[in-house]
Amino acid sequence: MCSVIRRVKPIQRVAALSLRPRGHTKESSYAAAQDRSSSPGVGSFAAPLCGNARSCCSMVAKTKGLLFRQMFEGESCTYTYLLADTETREAIIIDPVLETIDRDLRLIQELDLKLIVAVNTHCHADHITSSGLMKKRLVGLKSAISRFSGASADIQLAEGDKIKFGKHYLTVNNTPGHTDGCTTLVFGDQSMAFTGDSLLIRGCGRTDFQQGCASRLYESIHTKIFTLPDECLVYPAHDYLGQTVSTVGEERRFNPRLTKTKEEFVKLMNNLNLPKPKKIDISVPANLVCGLHEG
Ligand SMILES: N[C@@H](CCC(=O)N[C@@H](CSS)C(=O)NCC(=O)O)C(=O)O
Numbered sequence: 001m002c003s004v005i006r007r008v009k010p011i012q013r014v015a016a017l018s019l020r021p022r023g024h025t026k027e028s029s030y031a032a033a034q035d036r037s038s039s040p041g042v043g044s045f046a047a048p049l050c051g052n053a054r055s056c057c058s059m060v061a062k063t064k065g066l067l068f069r070q071m072f073e074g075e076s077c078t079y080t081y082l083l084a085d086t087e088t089r090e091a092i093i094i095d096p097v098l099e100t101i102d103r104d105l106r107l108i109q110e111l112d113l114k115l116i117v118a119v120n121t122h123c124h125a126d127h128i129t130s131s132g133l134m135k136k137r138l139v140g141l142k143s144a145i146s147r148f149s150g151a152s153a154d155i156q157l158a159e160g161d162k163i164k165f166g167k168h169y170l171t172v173n174n175t176p177g178h179t180d181g182c183t184t185l186v187f188g189d190q191s192m193a194f195t196g197d198s199l200l201i202r203g204c205g206r207t208d209f210q211q212g213c214a215s216r217l218y219e220s221i222h223t224k225i226f227t228l229p230d231e232c233l234v235y236p237a238h239d240y241l242g243q244t245v246s247t248v249g250e251e252r253r254f255n256p257r258l259t260k261t262k263e264e265f266v267k268l269m270n271n272l273n274l275p276k277p278k279k280i281d282i283s284v285p286a287n288l289v290c291g292l293h294e295g
Contacts, residue, residue: 063191066168067111070235070244071104073097076127076279077238080104081194083187084113085166092117092165093134094185094194095237098291101130105137117163119144119170121196121237122182123151123287125210126277132290143290146174149181151288157183170194173224177217178205184225192233193248199225200236201243204257207269209276210284214269218262226252 067084076097082104084091091113096104108115115138118131123145131143131153144163147156157163161172163185170185175198182205185194197205199221207214225234230249251258257265277283286293 063168063187063189065166067091067113068192069107071100071107073100073127075099077240078124078127079235079237079239079244081235082107082113083165083168083170084111085168088166089114090165091115092119092163092170093131094119095121095124095196096130096134098128098130098133101133101137104130105134108138115141116165117142117144117155119155119157119163119185120149120151120153120287121185121194121198122146122179123149123210123284124197124237125280125283125287126238127279128283128286128293129291132292135290146172146181146183148174148176149179151181151290153290175199175217175220175224176211177207177213177215177220178210180211182220186228186232190229190232192235193225193228194235194237195225196237199234199251199255199258201234201239201241201246202251202255204255204269206272206274208272208274209280214266215262217269218258218265221258226258 065086067082067086069082071080071082072078073080078095078097080096080100081094082091083094089112091108093104093115096118115134118134118141120129120131135141135143142154144155144157145151145153147158157172159172159174162169163172169188171188173184173186175182175184175195178197182196182198184196184198187193198217204217204221206212207217226248228248230247230252232248234246234248234251253259257268260268282293
């Protein structure tokens with residue numbers, strides 16, 4: 001079992017911050033929400049996100065000694081999460097996006113954090129990760145991804161591994177189905193789960209490319225996520241409707257896809273007929289090398 005051992009005060013310097021955060025654009029979020037609300041099995045009652053995503057957050061983690069931030073990238077509708085120990089200042093980042101690297105590094109610098117791990121929940125198809133570029137800018141930073149993802153990274157994660165930062169940690173749960181290398185990262189006390197694209201709010205990751213398998217995804221969610229406590233907060237990698245957080249109990253009761261039988265779920269997922277993510281042909285090869293594809 002691998003574990004990310006606490007390192008002694010790594011010296012980090014944020015290099016060349018150009019401070020040009022990309023905003024959440026009305027056009028991109030609306031188009032994405034349109035994609036999503038036209039998907040069978042996904043509730044279409046919620047209004048698409050057209051304003052400030054930060055104003056929508058109604059539930060947040062409140063663990064003592066934990067700094068927690070949910071950040072949004074508007075073009076791919078991706079959530080990036082920053083977690084840190086408020087005493088040691090050790091931090092990890094989950095699913096960082098290339099377009100928002102300057103925003104993220106600026107925050108890390110302003111909050112005086114020592115970023116020790118950049119972890120991707122899987123090899124994303126819709127955007128390029130910033131984990132490789134972050135490693136070039138931050139001394140001591142390590143990248144991490146599931147060993148089943150086929151992607152290169154400093155830390156090849158396996159089931160049960162613990163990613164430690166100060167006195168906190170995330171446990172790696174393999175939740176394949178959207179891709180082979182999908183993981184759900186569960187905070188130590190099971191108060192939060194970062195579900196990547198496995199479980200979305202009232203939805204789930206598609207299963208029509210990158211080793212996708214609907215029956216595997218159904219099993220993963222039911223055995224690895226729906227077995228967590230009802231109150232466990234669910235933080236997904238994407239949302240196309242402005243939703244920011246859910247709970248395991250809520251998803252178990254109200255998720256329109258996962259409340260179906262396995263047979264119904266498989267049929268539904270195999271007939272979604274969604275358009276391919278616009279950036280899939282550049283994102284997948286780039287993310288197999290931590291986002292540093294030169295081609
Ligand atoms: N419009 C987006 C892609 C939207 C999409 O396919 N999202 C994925 C997760 S990113 S690979 C997904 O699994 N969606 C599930 C669903 O039911 O919509 C783009 O072009 O990038």
